[in-house]
Amino acid sequence: MPDTALDSDPHAEAAKPTECQLRHAIELLFFAxxxxxxxxxAILAAYGFGRAHHRVIYFVGINPGITVGELLSILKITKQSLSRVLGQLIDENFVLQGTDADDRRRRRLTLSDQGRELEAKxxxxxxxxxxxxxxxAGDAAVTGFRTVLRGIINPxxxxxxxxxDGEAE
Amino acid sequence: MPDTALDSDPHAEAAKPTECQLRHAIELLFFAxxxxxxxxxAILAAYGFGRAHHRVIYFVGINPGITVGELLSILKITKQSLSRVLGQLIDENFVLQGTDADDRRRRRLTLSDQGRELEAKxxxxxxxxxxxxxxxAGDAAVTGFRTVLRGIINPxxxxxxxxxDGEAE
DNA sequence: CATATATGTCAATAACGCTGACTTAATTTT
DNA sequence: AAAATTAAGTCAGCGTTATTGACATATATG
Structure with a gap:
């Protein structure tokens, strides 16, 4: 039973993509x-923040109590790079710093009310x-979108x- | 006939996504x-170039003879920002500058052999x-991936x- | 000739990332 | 208890990418 372009079996092997199709995907990723x-x-600019601040706010928001080290391993940037951004967010009261009860070297990060508000926006x-x-696009397309993007991420x-389907966690 | 999660009709309307599913998509885009x-x-760094150089090389590569103005409207950056990057690429012989035959104000940009080689890499x-x-992911997922990414791009x-399907142009 | 367009340039500023060197505090290992 | 390791923070300097504003040059168009 050979695959065809109309085959919608989600477990089908893909036909080998042409160079043109791959370039198309590169461009889609760039523009999207x-x-x-x-x-x-644009919203961040109004606060004097940039994309780096957004990433910190986002990942602290969905991981309340995250430590600095865990944040670094998610963002894959250096401690010094994070420091500037995180320091500003703490100074301007968007992120709160606590101390871990068991290991007092660890800082537990959470969003302040103001931080949650910006995160939500x-x-x-x-x-x-x-x-x-x-x-x-429809539900079937959404599933494909997720599957391919996940495959692009480093294992x-x-x-x-x-x-x-994005329901877990 | 109500839609279900298993409905694979590519023209089906999507069920309203949950906040969790939307956050999942945000994260997929970030990591991917x-x-x-x-x-x-990493390759660019070995040449002393950055991501901006890559974008110029890419879009000059697929649009041989593109003008500076057209490049600016694709990249949506300022003339001054492009100038530094493009100037370097011309100085180091990755991009060639010609003059439009009809309108001699216009510069026609193409890749040199060296530029094509880097672009290919x-x-x-x-x-x-x-x-x-x-x-x-399989062919069906690829179609969904393209459809959703296209929908994310500004109209x-x-x-x-x-x-x-990426065959056109 | 006047105006508009395409491109290029000078100068200053900012966001974001990097490396390297070091400190402080707390925990773990020996 | 001393030594080593870990988590976090800091200081200094650098490079890339982007910005704004002002201005210059060549060419085309009305």
């Missing part, structure tokens, strides 16, 4: 990521864009995003 | 884009990553990437 981050960048614009694209980091 | 650009960034690593993800810029 640029526009995906564009609106949030940023996630709202990005979610709205994605929700619109999902609605236009070592795939555990950072839920498998399957 | 980071890893998608990571290998190319960069596109090769990115294509390999995408091809592997495509192969793992005004969707014309810059081919519709459908």
């Amino acid at each position: 990521y640029r526009d995906f981050t564009g609106e949030a960048d 940023l996630t709202a614009v990005q979610s709205a864009r994605i929700a619109a694209a999902f609605d236009l 070592d980091d795939r555990h950072r995003v839920a498998a399957g | 884009y980071r890893d998608f650009t990571g290998e190319a960034d 960069l596109t090769a690593v990115q294509s390999a990553r995408i091809a592997a993800a495509f192969d793992l 005004d810029d969707r014309h810059r990437v081919a519709a459908g």
Whole structure:
């Protein structure tokens, strides 16, 4: 039973993509990521923040109590790079620092009310864009979108995003 | 006939995504884009170039004879930002400058042999990553991936990437 | 000739990442 | 208890990518 372009079996092996199709995917990623981050960048600019602040706010938001070290391993940047950004967010009261009860070397990071508010605003614009694209594309397309993006991520980091349909965690 | 999660009709309307599913998509985009650009960034660093040089090389490569103004409208950066990067690429003989025959104000940009070689190397690593993800995901998923990413792009810029299956142009 | 367009340039500024060297505090190992 | 390791923070300097604003040059168009 040979595969065809109309075969919708999600476990089918893909036909070998042409160079043109691969270039198309490269361009889709470039333009989609640029526009995906564009609106949030504009909101951040009003606060004097940039994309790096957003990433910290986002990952502290979904991982309340995360330590500095864990944040570094998610973001894959240096301690010194994070320091500037995180320091500003703490100084301006978007992120709160606590101390771990068991290991007092560890700082536990959480969002302040102000931080949660900004996080919600940023996630709202990005979610709205994605929700619109999902609605236009349909459920089957959404599943494919997730499967391919997950396959692009380094295997070592795939555990950072839920498998399957995004319901887990 | 109500939609279900198993409905594979590509024209079906999507069920309203949950906040959790939308956050999952945000994270997929973040990690996938980071890893998608990571290998190319490492190659570029060996040449003393950065991601901005890559974008110029890529879009001059697929649009031989593109003008400076057209490049600016694709990249959506300022003339001054492009100038430094493009100037370096011209100085180091990766990009060639010609003059338009009809309008001698316009510079027609093309890749030199050296530029084509670097472009091929960069596109090769990115294509390999995408091809592997495509192969793992199957044809149906690939179609969904393209549809959703296209929907994320600002409507005004969707014309810059081919519709459908990536065969067009 | 006047104006608009395409490109290029100078100067200053900022966000974000890097390396290297070091400190402090707390925990773990020996 | 001393030594080593770990978590976090800091200081200094550097490079890339992007910004704004002002201005220059060549060419085309009305």
